[in-house]
Amino acid sequence: MVKPEKLIENGIRLDGRKPDEIRPIKIKVGVLNRADGSCYFEFGGNKVIAAVYGPREVHPRHQQKSTSAVVRYRYNMASFSVEERKRPGPDRRSIEVSKVSREALEPVIFQEYFPRSAIDIFVEVLQADAGTRTAGINAASIALADAGIPMKSLVSACAVGKVDDTLVLDLNKDEDNYGQADMPIAMTPDGKITLLQMDGHLTRDEFREGLEMAKKGCLEIAQLQRTALMEKYSSLMEGEVNE
16 A cells, blocks of 8 residues: 555545545444344445344353443454455454443443343444444444443544644544544543543644544534434334334
């Protein structure tokens, strides 16, 4: 891959977006019949599917918690999801992404309602185009709601970064590869941050400004998540009425 000479020219990014614009999003709720809840999520060139199973019995039993549910999150990139074929199975990155993604969702789940049980979240990346962890969190949050898991709110995730000395929202692949910083953030609609990581360097002022940009992007995504869920359940209700 050859590095482009400029990633931003005249205030416009290589993919035609302004610095504070997110990529197009497509959401389909309830795509897997055998899962309790599921979601297909496209975020730019990312194509991700999330499935939720549970609450269900914990195996092995020694992992049970007597006072709450155990939340398990498995993030996996399909071997065909990237240009150079990825080796199948978990690696250090997928284990790290699974851990931070689980921690991003746990604060909104009422785990105490389901002692000695497990809530399993599976996120499969079918096509990767920078920002797969944020796409996975967005999809998983919708799948949890689709499964009827009691939650305080949805969680929305988006990244902000620094490219050619300019702050940009929702980095694409070139920006992720050749940018100066990348900061994925997950948050609830009322502004509580459940994930914040950073790779690269931002000044204190850039960090503050980037945080505000990310909040704007997350709120935009939250609206799309709610709309997708409402569309699914309003169409189901219409079907029941027509019967």
